[in-house]
Amino acid sequence: MPLNNPLVRKLGAFVALSDEDLATLDRLHQRRRKFKAGVDLVYQGQADQAAYILAKGWVCSYKLLPNGGRQIIDFQVPGDFLGLRSVLFRTADHNIEPVTPVEASEVVLTDLLDAFATTPRLATAVLWAASRDEAMVVEHLVGLGRRDALERTAHYLLEFGARLMLVGLGTKEGYACPLSQYMFADALGLSAVHVNRVLRQLREMGLLTFQRGRVTIHDFDRLVELAGFDMAYLDHEGPLLK
Amino acid sequence: MPLNNPLVRKLGAFVALSDEDLATLDRLHQRRRKFKAGVDLVYQGQADQAAYILAKGWVCSYKLLPNGGRQIIDFQVPGDFLGLRSVLFRTADHNIEPVTPVEASEVVLTDLLDAFATTPRLATAVLWAASRDEAMVVEHLVGLGRRDALERTAHYLLEFGARLMLVGLGTKEGYACPLSQYMFADALGLSAVHVNRVLRQLREMGLLTFQRGRVTIHDFDRLVELAGFDMAYLDHEGPLLK
DNA sequence: GCCAGAAACTGATCCACATCAGTTTCATCA
């Protein structure tokens, strides 16, 4: 299994993985499937669908509301699990839409549980990664509740940078980001019009540029300060558990 | 173990529990501890603290922001786990504050994992419950992003009703709710002033009254409609897994 | 039965962000 596999990179950041762990992880990556951008791969209310490990491309999970609005809960990037919770809960409570063309490995729940039983370190790593994902959803919630549009946008863009760095797809200088301002609006709970204005403001403040599918960070430190970004869970070098 | 134990009731709603499961569950309920209202039992950044099963009283988990605001992420009611994610992640990323005087059983992580290993049905039930909790946080996020104050408040109050019914502490007619309007404000991302106005509006619309620690629902159906509340995961009678 | 402190409640004013109604830029392909 190549070391530039995003899942391996991510889990490796939490737990030092043995050859056996890597082999087990490799076995999970069977049944590779491809999906077109814009065609949902899971629908709200759908029962007993599969879980996936995202290998290439971006997807978003969102909910539609009776009043017509939609709220994007989270974006998934390579190395992330898709629909783990829905599998446990047996019914999907949200939609999943590929933002770009996507490649993902289907994971059968029993395979995953078997893998956990044989290689407990792997289970630890996956739980760790899942906790981190959940922590990010919580941070998103906090932003929607108590940060104004500018802080919120800055924070979200920084958080993206953090998770992309973890899988080797970004640096403190920036990263490729295939999202439209409309999607950002639905994630940040703002109108697309206002997202546009906020991005302009960030640009004019010399903090960050988001243009043509690329986020470029001009002043990381000032951005962190503006956003009130907590770098605690990003600041470690090498695995936390040796 | 008495059948009115809230955790047993909650898990029993997901999975039919055997005597052995119940006995294992009972063993987890050792080291019962009491906490005073208003004195945080976990702080942001605190390392290696315990997890708890809440037996009596209400607590809330919240985050403080650099700009002085606070966002309540979730309230926990009897039968809920406290700080499971923080334990996995090794460091608490949020505070936990008892809203009322609280009784909770300390749970050591290894005990819980042992219990899972010996009684897999129990593990399923706990995972199920955890998924449901996560789904509720997601629903909260959606509310903050895309529901106006009235829908949001109505939805939140209904969701509370749902989870309290699950542990036998509420009905469609109402429930005891020891939260101040200030706390509601911090949970709903509103000002306390506005929460007050919204509650008045709900009262004047003849939908619901929230006074002196009690939520009384006057018109359940119209409330569900106003809030766009999805009753799917509430609508089952008896355990999903026999 | 009185007092202190907290929580509930209110009206007036303000502003962050939504909405409306466009124009401009960019990418694609006939």
Place this chain on the structure above:
DNA sequence: TGATGAAACTGATGTGGATCAGTTTCTGGC
């Protein structure tokens, strides 16, 4: 090379909810 459609961008106007500055109602303690 011009046509077409999506995404990016803009100014004007409207509004939901914040903020300020209180008053009123509860609750528990003496």
